[in-house]
Amino acid sequence: MADDGENVSVMTVKEPLDLIRLSLDERIYVKMRNERELRGKLHAYDQHLNMVLGDAEETITTVEIDEETYEEVYRTTKRNIPMLFVRGDGVILVSPPVRVGL
Amino acid sequence: MKIIYFRVMFSNKFTGTSKEKFFYHNTLLCLVKALEGQNVTLDLRNDSYICGCITSVDGYMNISITSAVFCDPQGHEYAFEYLFVQARNIRYVHIPETMPIVPTIKNELSKSKGKAPIKPAEKSRKAKKALQRHMQTVALLDTAEKAQSSTS
Numbered sequence: 001m002a003d004d005g006e007n008v009s010v011m012t013v014k015e016p017l018d019l020i021r022l023s024l025d026e027r028i029y030v031k032m033r034n035e036r037e038l039r040g041k042l043h044a045y046d047q048h049l050n051m052v053l054g055d056a057e058e059t060i061t062t063v064e065i066d067e068e069t070y071e072e073v074y075r076t077t078k079r080n081i082p083m084l085f086v087r088g089d090g091v092i093l094v095s096p097p098v099r100v101g102l
Numbered sequence: 103m104k105i106i107y108f109r110v111m112f113s114n115k116f117t118g119t120s121k122e123k124f125f126y127h128n129t130l131l132c133l134v135k136a137l138e139g140q141n142v143t144l145d146l147r148n149d150s151y152i153c154g155c156i157t158s159v160d161g162y163m164n165i166s167i168t169s170a171v172f173c174d175p176q177g178h179e180y181a182f183e184y185l186f187v188q189a190r191n192i193r194y195v196h197i198p199e200t201m202p203i204v205p206t207i208k209n210e211l212s213k214s215k216g217k218a219p220i221k222p223a224e225k226s227r228k229a230k231k232a233l234q235r236h237m238q239t240v241a242l243l244d245t246a247e248k249a250q251s252s253t254s
């Protein structure tokens with residue numbers, strides 16, 4: 001029994017996906033395609049990086065060019081989704097949110 | 103053939119090619135599959151979204167939806183009796199808030215497991231021989247008993 005307990009507590013990192021396992025039940029940051037970002041609690045993930053995020057906040061960044069000054073104007077829209085299944089093919093990167101600076 | 107067909111129809115087992123089965127058992131596909139019969143919102147890659155009741159999900163996460171409302175990026179709404187959504191076009195699936203993730207997955211996978219048919223254990227040659235010998239002895243005893251009772 002004691003051995004089992006040790007094996008559970010000491011997580012082995014053999015492949016990159018194991019690093020994501022360290023973030024289970026933590027809030028993470030996910031960069032998606034089409035200038036979308038997600039922050040949420042990682043409930044589950046799989047090999048395709050399909051993920052289930054709880055209390056997810058989606059940030060969509062759009063770039064508009066000012067017609068007069070030709071300046072690029074970044075506009076972000078946010079929305080909250082209580083529980084979200086994210087299909088893995090749209091994921092670019094996954095990171096613990098502390099690195100993003102919140 | 104008919105019997106096999108019925109068995110497929112009525113069992114809870116996930117049906118599909120071996121590749122589809124692999125995805126079902128090894129990815130979060132089982133969670134999407136557990137959403138069958140529920141009303142959900144699907145966000146598509148082209149910024150449109152679909153609300154409706156999921157009727158079935160296949161091994162590639164293609165989803166069929168009934169009584170669907172399709173909203174295009176311009177905000178127009180179109181009602182459809184039945185929609186089939188190709189997996190690649192899905193960006194998000196909004197999961198009902200009340201659904202606990204891990205128990206749902208466990209429940210879904212146990213559903214597909216089903217009960218293995220109970221097969222009588224094959225006896226080894228040694229055991230068969232022992233049983234045969236035992237039965238012979240019993241028969242011998244029986245006849246001896248009968249013979250004894252008839253003489254007395």
